[in-house]
Amino acid sequence: FVTQAYNYWVSIYNLCRNIQERISDIEIILATHVSRNRSGKSYTSNAERFLQDASHQLRAFHILFWASQARHFRILLTDRGLSRMVAKGVLTQREKEALDLQISVSKTQKHWILLESVILKCKEARRQINGLRRRRKGDVLLGGNGMEQVLLDKICSLRGCCSQINNKITARMPLAYTHFVRILVDSFLFMAPISQYNELGIWTVVSVGIFAIFYSGLLDLAFDFLDPLFDDKEHKDSCVFLDLSVLIDRKST
Numbered sequence: 001f002v003t004q005a006y007n008y009w010v011s012i013y014n015l016c017r018n019i020q021e022r023i024s025d026i027e028i029i030l031a032t033h034v035s036r037n038r039s040g041k042s043y044t045s046n047a048e049r050f051l052q053d054a055s056h057q058l059r060a061f062h063i064l065f066w067a068s069q070a071r072h073f074r075i076l077l078t079d080r081g082l083s084r085m086v087a088k089g090v091l092t093q094r095e096k097e098a099l100d101l102q103i104s105v106s107k108t109q110k111h112w113i114l115l116e117s118v119i120l121k122c123k124e125a126r127r128q129i130n131g132l133r134r135r136r137k138g139d140v141l142l143g144g145n146g147m148e149q150v151l152l153d154k155i156c157s158l159r160g161c162c163s164q165i166n167n168k169i170t171a172r173m174p175l176a177y178t179h180f181v182r183i184l185v186d187s188f189l190f191m192a193p194i195s196q197y198n199e200l201g202i203w204t205v206v207s208v209g210i211f212a213i214f215y216s217g218l219l220d221l222a223f224d225f226l227d228p229l230f231d232d233k234e235h236k237d238s239c240v241f242l243d244l245s246v247l248i249d250r251k252s253t
Helices: 002-033 045-069 071-077 079-087 093-101 111-127 145-170 175-225 244-249
Strands: none
Touching (some): 045 071, 045 111, 045 145, 045 244, 071 079
């Protein structure tokens, strides 16, 4: 049971890292394919503004995604939370109003709107050079169809990693199995002093104490592994959860 729970924790951790890597991949592709000045050492003003907007929306997407997965960050999806994000510069007022207008979309799904906005910005930047062989002065995002294909593949991969986390959390382990293991361990610890008293006498207290430390401790550790996002209020002293505040506070590179 502990092994299965640990493997589940590791899978969530790897997906968290993959999400960060996919965001970094998208940013580095955009950073290396936008237009530069003649010297090639600096971006044009339009390109720099495009990169800032894309990075800004990717960071907002990242924050709202994790807020939709963890109940203790769900307040960020409320009107008060979104207003606070506007005050902190994570969202613009225009973006907040656009999200509020999408009343048919669940609050826990509105982060996809920001990801779609990034795709649309890239398409708009690419549209400026469609059908042209030479670079124009106002071009923003350069590169051929290969670059566009790789970029879309990274964005779809990002979406896939996010969806996998939601799927794993929704069906992390059958409830009947966890209940059975809990009853099995509790029954074992309850019967241990009765079965050992004839042979160990007073030393049964020490023996049962050792059993309780290891078996009950391993069971609690397994339940902690099954709650990587720290959503279970019964395990407030857990030390193996993923600190989402670190991911949320992380600024895009």
